[in-house]
Amino acid sequence: MSDAEYEVRNVLEARARLGEGPVWDEMTQTLFWVDIYNHRVHQFFPERESSRSFDVGEVVGSLAVIDPQTLLLALRHQLARLDLATGEVERLITVEEGKPRNRLNDGKCDSRGRFWIGSMSREEGEAALYRYDPDGSLHVMETGLTISNGLGWSPDGKTFYLTDSPEKTIYAYDFDAA
Structure with a gap:
């Protein structure tokens, strides 16, 4: 780190149980992250300091941005797509089912x-x-x-x-x- 001074401030009271995996999306200029045990995917809009979240119905470990309206999620034993317009979760493939x-x-x-x-x-x-x-x-x-x-x-x-x-x-x- 340089000697530059940085201001740190709280921009969102997320209240996550276990917040992890932040991913910055260049396309939408938003920050995504997961709240693993609250089964939620969060999206933060820094420009307007607001957020929204999606209940995905089960443990979610991480995510990746597919396009401006779609995320790829790592659920407990499945990979799934989250449609950001509808909140619908589409399961794609099962992993470590046994x-x-x-x-x-x-x-x-x-x-x-x-x-x-x-x-x-x-x-x-x-x-x-x-x-x-x-x-x-x-x-x-x-x-x-x-x-x-x-x-x-x-x-x-x-x-x-x-x-x-x-x-x-x-x-x-x-x-x-x-």
Whole structure:
């Protein structure tokens, strides 16, 4: 950080139980985030300092922006679309159906629009990392995780990072977006 001074102020009383996964949408100039245990997706409009939220009916771990009217959600065991105009949730694909103690957790989109989503488990080594492609296909990318968290890429896009929280480990993978 530089020596510049910044003003920090509260712009929204969100009252989230477990607010996570902020995603800034350049197209709409709004901020999205999830309230995992209150089953809500929030959208904040900084220009007018107002917000709205959507009850998605179950635990929601993370989200990605598809277009100005649609979000991709990581629900407990499913990926789903949220229509921002209607609030309707359309379930797309089931993930880890045979692992009732797991749920989907942190997720991020790469530069090609693929959604990378990790699961979390109460049992050591029972979670995984998945990649959901725009064509609707789901790929297992890594196994043996416990709580997949902190997904991200290096500024040059050549390294993918993944945290396994209880293991206190950050993994760095060579990454080729092609």
